[in-house]
Amino acid sequence: MxxxxxxxxxxxxxxxxxxxxxxxxxxxxxxKDAFVHHAASLRAAVDKEWSERIFLPYDKLLINGRVVRxxxxxxxxxxxxxxxxxxxxxxxxxxxxxxxxPFPAKHLESTTAIAKARIERVRVCLESAKRALILGAGAVGLEFAGELTSAFPDLRVTIVEAGPTILPQGDYKAELRDSIAAQLAERGVEIITGDTLAYLPPIDVGGLAPFRVTTTGGRTIEADIWFRAYGxxxxxxxxxxxxxxxxxxxxxxxxxxxxxxxxxxxxxxxxxxxxxxxxxxxxxxxxxxxxxxxxxxxxxAGREPSASYTPQSDLVVLPLGPVGGASQVLKDGMRVVEGPEFTNRIKGEDLFTENLREQLGLVG
Ligand SMILES: Cc1cc2nc3c(=O)[nH]c(=O)nc-3n(C[C@H](O)[C@H](O)[C@H](O)COP(=O)(O)OP(=O)(O)OC[C@H]3O[C@@H](n4cnc5c(N)ncnc54)[C@H](O)[C@@H]3O)c2cc1C
Missing domain, CATH: 3.50.50.60 (FAD/NAD(P)-binding domain)
Structure with a gap:
């Protein structure tokens, strides 16, 4: 063998x-001592129950092989x-x-207990924060704005994006960007594009303390907590x-x-x-x-490798919390944009967790 x-x-x-x-x-x-389900990590940062669900054990994954930590x-x-x-x-x-x-989308810690403690600290800070700043309006920054405004409806969120539009990278239809921007605007999220911070906030990511920063375009932004969603x-x-x-x-x-x-x-x-x-x-x-x-x-089997990989087109399922969001998917070979209902069903509610539990041998 x-x-x-x-x-x-x-x-x-x-x-x-x-x-x-x-x-x-x-x-x-x-x-890491457990599989980390990153697709759900932004929900875990705002919801205690989810912070338990994103860490899944490896011990039932393999029957014959071994997992070495x-x-x-x-x-x-x-x-x-x-x-x-x-x-x-x-x-x-x-x-x-x-x-x-960057955290909280991904974790550096390889021990679950430490990663969970860090998430818990951020969640506690978020409960007292009134204004949040997110740097980057790619899929992660936007999804996080959705999670923040779903869990903390009174939190005022500002997103600063260096590119000319939200979702600046990737071949996305204007309809997708418009739908996400409109839903976030309804939740009071301010999106500033084509601008960057002149310097990073003077506090740690996810820590709680009021601060003021300016942008290279001359704006002043005040917030109590900030997150990096790029890099x-x-x-x-x-x-x-x-x-x-x-x-x-x-x-x-x-x-x-x-x-x-x-x-x-x-x-x-x-x-x-x-x-x-x-x-x-x-x-x-x-x-x-x-x-x-x-x-x-x-x-x-003594043969030449037969399988080739063809890069796939840009598709995204982008929830804005458990209810809301938009997606760009393929239908009959065409790229189409779907709204919140589809997005909730595909990812928003369960964040693909059940499929993953099955793959890790944790179902049944
Ligand atoms: C917030 C967020 C939401 C996302 N949502 C979606 C989504 O809805 N749908 C989707 O399709 N994709 C989503 N993605 C993207 C998706 O998570 C990544 O594309 C995916 O994780 C890539 O899988 P991978 O196996 O290449 O690497 P990873 O899943 O990142 O796994 C890499 C593993 O390697 C381990 N590792 C790294 N270095 C070492 C080392 N030196 N020694 C030993 N182990 C090491 C890490 O600990 C990690 O467990 C999301 C990503 C983020 C951050």
């Missing part, structure tokens, strides 16, 4: 580990050096370490100099259409860290995993 090491137990890593479990000798290396420190060929574990050798190494993103960077620093030639400025690494890492035989990359020209999405990470699962099985 081929030995397959997967580094990173996020959406892509767990999908691949499960697909190859029993077919190959699978080792999943993950630094540790941080990948370095890679040489298909061998990975893991903190507290030493070298793990493999025939195939799959890199699935995702992106780092995703692929978590590939541990790969070292060997990967410098194929690493882009944002940390993503180059792959071919089979998702093999360029110039690194036996190494594959899936999910947010792969330099595939599409938005970062959990579903894309899962689709990458399916391609690599097929290709590794082909190689195990």
């Amino acid at each position: 081929a030995r397959v090491t997967i580094v990173g137990g996020g959406y892509g890593g767990i999908t691949l580990a499960k697909a190859l479990d029993g077919i190959a000798e699978v080792t999943l290396v993950e630094q 540790g941080t990948a420190m370095a890679v040489k060929g298909t061998t990975v050096q893991v903190s507290g574990e030493g070298d793990i050798q493999a025939d195939h190494l799959v890199l699935a370490t995702g992106t780092n993103y 995703a960077c692929a978590a590939t620093g541990f790969l070292g100099e060997d990967y410098d030639e194929i690493r882009r400025y944002d940390g993503t690494i180059r792959v071919d259409d089979k998702l093999r890492v360029i110039d690194h035989p036996g190494v594959w990359a899936i999910g947010d860290i792969a330099d595939v020209r599409e938005s970062n999405r959990a579903q894309h990470a899962r689709d990458h995993a399916a391609v690599v699962a097929q290709n590794i099985q082909d190689i195990m």
